[in-house]
Amino acid sequence: MFDLRLDEIPLPASKNDREKLISWLIDTLCLHRRRGENAADDGTFSPIHRVLSEHLFMDPSKGYETRELAENLGLTPAAIHHHFVRLVSAGLVSTSSGKGWKNYYLTGGSIEKAISNMKARAQLIHSQRLEIFDEVWNRGKKVAMKIELPPDGKPSALLRVKEWGPLEEGESELSRFMADIGLLGERPGKEIAADSLSVRIFEMLLNSGAPISIDEAAKALDGPKPRVGRILERFRSTGMVERVARTDxxxxxxxxxxxxxxxxxxxxxxxxxxxxxxxxxxxxxxxxxxxxxxxxxxxxxxxxxxxxxxxxxxxxxLGGRLPLGHRLVGMDVSMLKQKSMDDLNRVIRRIEKVGQLVAKNSLVA
Structure with a gap:
């Protein structure tokens, strides 16, 4: 099942440092847990970095058996499989079976083609998943305030594109969509339930023309203000919700x-x-x-x-200031869907650019 996670981070400063370019790809594609700021090696000795740098990106036309990679990296075949899960689910790496071992290779036989495959699938699936807004958008037609001020800051986008799957007990189409798109965080847990606080807050946003303050949401849904605030900020990180001054x-x-x-x-x-x-x-x-x-x-x-x-x-x-509120981006559903697609395409363009640089530097290496 296609499952792509993206973290929007600034492009690397150097165009010729192959290892840093690969580290950037790993971080952007969320291929491992975030490193601490004091990581001395910048993650270049991590298993996933070595797999990409020393094998897949070094010789993209070759396939690598689980056993071969395990021996080279000093890991178990199970550990190798674990590191490849996200690469495979993102469409960058494909697998085939032979001689009892799985064979991993870059999709299309090159970095550029692998990224192109990921891009095509991500755009199609994300566009299809966003169609749910056509059914649940109930904000009305007049949602603009008399004065529209720019949003209050913009966090780096944390995006997720996941292929549709059947619902499990206690879920709704909306809660499943929220989990698959990243609105419920990396590990949704109980928040994926159809009646969870996160889902009810999102339903408020879907049905409110005016921005909603943390106090309003907490009072209406009988939820703790700190938790409501964290949920709304998590929504903001996906780029689908913005925080604006309440000019109303x-x-x-x-x-x-x-x-x-x-x-x-x-x-x-x-x-x-x-x-x-x-x-x-x-x-x-x-x-x-x-x-x-x-x-x-x-x-x-x-x-x-x-x-x-x-x-x-x-x-x-007078020294006064306006309160802040949260709302879905865009004045109508088409604007919201376009904004989300633009966010996805912006990050993918960066990945394409860095992928080309990695391919170029790999030839030199």
Missing amino acids: RLSTALWSAMTTQYMRRGEDWLLKKGGFERLSIPNSLLKNLKKGTCKPETIERALKSMDAKDQMLLLNL
């Missing part, structure tokens, strides 16, 4: 900033440094602040004719 809460943020600054610094500060005179804020707001009757609805009515960008400037002058 602008009136509330302005109310909080105005009342705070009025109580701390008074009317003169609001007029001169708080932007009231500069932006021609209606005097009625100051009167409401004095009376203690100012509410978010009051501010929304008073500033109804003010441009949204000027309202953002006012919030900045």
Whole structure:
């Protein structure tokens, strides 16, 4: 079954250091557990690195028996098989049986063809798996806020492309998809259940036009805030969910900033440094602040004719800030699917580039 894991990491600095290029491929393809920062050998003496560097990439047209590799690397045949599992499932390596031992070889007989095979299968399978969003997307048509600010940072993408398989007990099509696409992490465990907290949070995102805060999700689903926060950040790492400023809460943020600054610094500060005179804020707001009757609805009515960008400037002058929320990327389902495909293609392009460099440097070696 095709199963590809990808970690979006920066391209290696050197184009001629063959071993570092191979290490980059191993890390990007998640072929082993992440090394500690203090790994002195940069992983170049790990079994998977030696298999690629000394065998498959050195002579791509040759097949290697399990027994031969085990003897060369000082490992058991079972250990060799373990290291090849992800290479085979990603479509980079193929196998054949002969003389009682498995024979491993690069798909297509070259690094470039192996990566090309992986690319074609990954694109097709990922595109097919994303079709589930056509059925579960219920965010509506008007999901854009009055002011759309850039997402709050962008974590490196952790992508997974896995071929569809039959459901097991307790799973749903959505929970299985989430596990196969990486939304439930590397080891989903109980979170793959159809009624798990992760699945219910994702269902909230699928049914909400506005961004959802951690507090809102925790309250609605009766889940611990720290855990809800970790789940939403895990969703972000797949590139399907983004964290954005809640500009739909602008009136509330302005109310909080105005009342705070009025109580701390008074009317003169609001007029001169708080932007009231500069932006021609209606005097009625100051009167409401004095009376203690100012509410978010009051501010929304008073500033109804003010441009949204000027309202953002006012919030900045008042020292306020907008709360953050999470939402699915894109204004509609087609944008979400395209964004996910773009993320996949971006990482694969890097793999193709590094693969070409490895092939070139292997000829020199």
